[in-house]
Amino acid sequence: MKTFSDLGIRIPDILLPQNTDLKSWPVIACDQYTQDRDYWKKAEKAADGKPSTINLILPEVYLNDSGKEKRIAHIKTAMQQYIADGVFAPEIHGFIYVERRTAYGRLRHGLVTAIDLETYEWKPFSKALIRATEATIIDRIPPRKEIRKNAPLELPHIMLLVNDPAHELIEGTGTVLKTAGDAPVYDGDLMMNGGHITGWAVPEKINDTVLASLTRIAQANTAADGSTFMFAVGDGNHSLATAKAVWDEYKTTLSEEERGTSRVRYALVEVVNIYDTGLTFEPIHRAVFGAGTTELITALRTELGGSVRECSSAAELAEKVKQSAASFGFVYSTAGKMSYTLLETPVTELAVARFQPVVDEFIQKENASGKNLTIDYIHGSGETIKLGSKPETTGILLPPVDKDSFFTTISSRGPLPRKSFSMGEADEKRFYLECRKLF
Numbered sequence: 320m321k322t323f324s325d326l327g328i329r330i331p332d333i334l335l336p337q338n339t340d341l342k343s344w345p346v347i348a349c350d351q352y353t354q355d356r357d358y359w360k361k362a363e364k365a366a367d368g369k370p371s372t373i374n375l376i377l378p379e380v381y382l383n384d385s386g387k388e389k390r391i392a393h394i395k396t397a398m399q400q401y402i403a404d405g406v407f408a409p410e411i412h413g414f415i416y417v418e419r420r421t422a423y424g425r426l427r428h429g430l431v432t433a434i435d436l437e438t439y440e441w442k443p444f445s446k447a448l449i450r451a452t453e454a455t456i457i458d459r460i461p462p463r464k465e466i467r468k469n470a471p472l473e474l475p476h477i478m479l480l481v482n483d484p485a486h487e488l489i490e491g492t493g494t495v496l497k498t499a500g501d502a503p504v505y506d507g508d509l510m511m512n513g514g515h516i517t518g519w520a521v522p523e524k525i526n527d528t529v530l531a532s533l534t535r536i537a538q539a540n541t542a543a544d545g546s547t548f549m550f551a552v553g554d555g556n557h558s559l560a561t562a563k564a565v566w567d568e569y570k571t572t573l574s575e576e577e578r579g580t581s582r583v584r585y586a587l588v589e590v591v592n593i594y595d596t597g598l599t600f601e602p603i604h605r606a607v608f609g610a611g612t613t614e615l616i617t618a619l620r621t622e623l624g625g626s627v628r629e630c631s632s633a634a635e636l637a638e639k640v641k642q643s644a645a646s647f648g649f650v651y652s653t654a655g656k657m658s659y660t661l662l663e664t665p666v667t668e669l670a671v672a673r674f675q676p677v678v679d680e681f682i683q684k685e686n687a688s689g690k691n692l693t694i695d696y697i698h699g700s701g702e703t704i705k706l707g708s709k710p711e712t713t714g715i716l717l718p719p720v721d722k723d724s725f726f727t728t729i730s731s732r733g734p735l736p737r738k739s740f741s742m743g744e745a746d747e748k749r750f751y752l753e754c755r756k757l758f
Contacts, residue, residue, distance in 0.1 A: 327438035341507030477555030650707025
């Protein structure tokens, strides 16, 4: 049987807050609600001045603000202060099994662990144990790198997918734990419509069972060339790429022995089974700012083919797109009148793979003529529709992604276009909760 290190895994030392309400400590992933400052102001208010992970992250809604450097400095100071003030309980050496019931009633299972960054690669067509699923946007790495570099703590919103149709690794671990009757190490409601979360420490006596499941999964996901596709990055692609970049830079200062033991070499993640019944694959929608919507639709129709028709409401448009494989919905306002336009295309491959290059080319041509178009990636159809009501903004709804052939697709064709899918709705994204010392 293989060892954990053979499979890119390291048993982590996890820090959890003590004497802290789960209503104030965890906040949602930093790359959510990137156009909604009000959400983050409400999250700050929900923390109510108590110790909270909102003080340990940089929400991307503030990424282009002039005070970004001060925010990053404050983050590192807060990390040091929380350690010094005894906010954290003693480290837990072990995995944590997680159950998250979202506001949509779905129950998702996870296993929090640390992964070896030497076994991860984000570049296309990698044969690494841990591979990216989407194209990496390089300019999103530097600000995250500034936070992680020399930071005393890390917090994960990274979620890795494992190809486990037998539901052995994660769901099986949960069954064993709950049968044993061990008390959870955290249990409570999350803020801002985040649902409920419960976590159990996995005792050392179960580790051999976990390793046996991982070994079987590795064998089933080993290709003819001998390469093993162990984990695919589901959420947090840029955070994991950042951790890798920081490690690649930091390791050049270490001896060979120090490289083997450095905490910076590892990243804390949650592993989720792609076949988890509580896991839905949602498309990541788009918002284009400054564009003429009619011209954008024409460009897409010209390249992709298909037909255009109007829907009577945002709800009808959203449902038509959701039930399709390759239809796109456009929400926009003209002279105060809302329009809901559906573009139905005959595309047979993964729709976003055809859609994104056309939009990129359109934006490039428009900007070359003196315009200033920008694009953002939006989680949740409701948020996208709301943005479409704003002046000179086009909200674009994308169709869902098929997860059954997910690992095969990534293995054969490499990463999907950037921001191709989301694991669940915006409110279902991972909340920062567990921490791990880096230094």
